[in-house]
Amino acid sequence: MRSVRARAALGATLVVAVALVAAGLAVLLVLRSNLTDRAGLEAEVAAREVAGQLALDVPYARLDLGDEETHPVQVTDERGRVVAVSDDLEAITGTGTARVTPGPTASTGPGTHDDDDDDDDKHDDTDDDKRDDDPGRGEVSSDEPEFSNGTATVDGDRADYRFAAVEATTSAGVTLTVHAGAPLAAEQEAVGSVRGAMLAGLPALLLVVAAVTWLVTRRALRPVEGIRRELAAITASQDLGRRVPEPGSRDEIARLARTTNETLSALETSVDRQRRFVADASHELRSPIASLRTQLEVGAAHPELLDLPGAVADTVRLQALAADLLLLARLDAGERPGRAAVDLGALVREEVSQRAGDRIPVEVSVAEGGAVEVSGSRGQLARVIGNLLDNAERHAERSVAVTVRAEGRDVCLEVADDGTGVPPAERERIFERFVRLDDARTRDDGGAGLGLALARDIASRHGGTLTVDTSPRGGAAFTLRLPGRS
Structure with missing residues (x-):
């Protein structure tokens, strides 16, 4: 018996029959x-x-x-x-x-x-x-x-x-x-009369119960059939912009319709984001690959004209972009970070020590007496710190400062620069993938618009947050807040 209405009517009839x-x-x-x-x-x-x-x-x-x-x-x-x-x-x-x-x-x-x-x-x-x-x-x-x-x-x-x-x-x-x-x-x-009346009235009463249950269930499930038809049409047309009808009632079916529409909205957003991601990734990969191919072709025809440093730079840029795309793919697939203990202050000093040749020196300040250990993946947290330092180096004029401190049960890492800062209207947009502010980032500077998006994704998967505000130095101040290791 495949019909819900039939099963409901039969079940109600059996229950009423047993009760009677x-x-x-x-x-x-x-x-x-x-x-x-x-x-x-x-x-x-x-x-x-x-x-x-x-x-x-x-x-x-x-x-x-x-x-x-x-x-x-x-x-x-x-x-x-x-x-x-x-x-x-x-x-x-x-x-x-x-x-x-x-x-x-x-x-x-x-x-x-x-x-x-x-x-x-x-x-x-x-x-x-x-x-x-x-x-x-x-x-x-x-x-x-x-x-x-x-x-x-x-x-x-x-x-x-x-x-x-x-x-x-x-x-x-x-x-x-x-x-x-x-x-x-x-x-x-008397007993015979009552028994006879019951036996005569029972079938009629059960028939009424079955009919009423069938009609009520049919009316109640009518919106479900509308939802099913619309979902079938969406599947056939692959048009995620369509929505299922929502009944005006406040029952479970109405909540099912609203949840279905919310799921469709999230799915549409995810698909659109995936399409943009593929398009942007293809575009970003096309530029270094085309440049590298041109230089190699010129070098093959005229070895004396080969721009070897440029080819190496394009190769490094291509390698970094591929690594970012791979990490984003792993994060989107739901990869969970490790639970190892990471000393955030020591990790900052280690990352800064490897950047001795940067254009602007980095000042590091780690609060003493407070626990600055967090739980997570050391490699992913190092990527966050590196991306934040790269972003600060590109926009700072004379100074970049990194501060690590404990605030209650959380550990805060702040990277501040004295550059032009981020306008309030753009402070959420810069964390989207492949987004660059027109007056601040160019491909020649090496930014593909993935660094901050990666940093926020990693922070979120570690149970933390990444925000941007105005620095006391006048530029941007990025604050990474992670739960401390208990």
């Missing part, structure tokens, strides 16, 4: 229990009425046993012998005995006994002793009666009954048990 079946069973059980208890109460009342008569020593033949069809009654003595039954009672189950014919004792009544054998004589003597010791009226047991379900056949009609067993003691001390029944026909009819 469970609820229906619970209702039937409660209804059956209540009606059974009610029948049991009726049987108990009938049994206690007969037991009250026995306690008053009413003879068995004169007992008022009530309506035999509604409340069939069976009375047994201590030995389980039947002493009295309702008229027209033909068969009974669920009581102490299935016999429905009173024995000989029934003709004598509850106060007298026959002499069947020696055991009966002893029993009669015992009863006489009880009668002499405790003369007066009998009593009905106040204990909770015992209930049971059974059947009774009255005047040819067999039915189910709820029987209650109540004990009564005569004035002669004879204990008799009265089984009185109450019909379960009303309970069975």
Whole structure:
């Protein structure tokens, strides 16, 4: 089943079906229990009425046993012998005995006994002793009666009954048990009617649930289908400028549409950036390669005219540009820097010591007493420092200063020069790839517009920042801030 609507409708229908079946069973059980208890109460009342008569020593033949069809009654003595039954009672189950014919004792009544054998004589003597010791009226047991379900056949009609067993003691001390029944026909009819109504209404209700779920899900997923169609069209046309429709609701689908459009915007920006990068890289590579080829061709034809220093310079420039492009490619691929401990102050001194032939000397100031260690790649951080020094050397007039200090948990490296500075409107643009300020950078100066972009990318991947501001010397001040090593 591939349709979300179908799965949702089926799932909702199954859940509702299980819930309705469970609820229906619970209702039937409660209804059956209540009606059974009610029948049991009726049987108990009938049994206690007969037991009250026995306690008053009413003879068995004169007992008022009530309506035999509604409340069939069976009375047994201590030995389980039947002493009295309702008229027209033909068969009974669920009581102490299935016999429905009173024995000989029934003709004598509850106060007298026959002499069947020696055991009966002893029993009669015992009863006489009880009668002499405790003369007066009998009593009905106040204990909770015992209930049971059974059947009774009255005047040819067999039915189910709820029987209650109540004990009564005569004035002669004879204990008799009265089984009185109450019909379960009303309970069975009520339970059957409710069950039939439930079985008849359940399919219709489940059909309604399935239809409503299908329609609601279809309406809810309609924007998803619109998003899918638009994404398919974008994939087919490769036009990343298109956007999926955003529904006016504030639900998950609307958030999905907004997130999809944000993803498309980021993808469009990334693709445009990649295209510009490829175009700019091709353009930047074309110039030194063309220059180098021209010099080599001239040298091959006229060796005396070969500009060897120029060829070497173009080769170095080409090598540096290729290294920058390779590093940018690795950074864009998500390369993570190492976690080695790097002493930023020592790294600055090492980089400056290798630039003894620079046009302008570099002043280095490392704060004492503070931890200036960071975690990261020593090679990449050295590239950042070198790029910042190259940028300062190209624009400074008389001085370049590097300061390394600890600020709280961070380590700050500042490279300041006394050049013309960077206009506020250009302070973010200069960190874009292949961007050069027209009045400040030329290809002849060796800048391809990648140094500052590389420096910021490396700083960002080390968890730091790289910003530019106005230097106290009047030029530009680039500040590298990295988290200190804990």
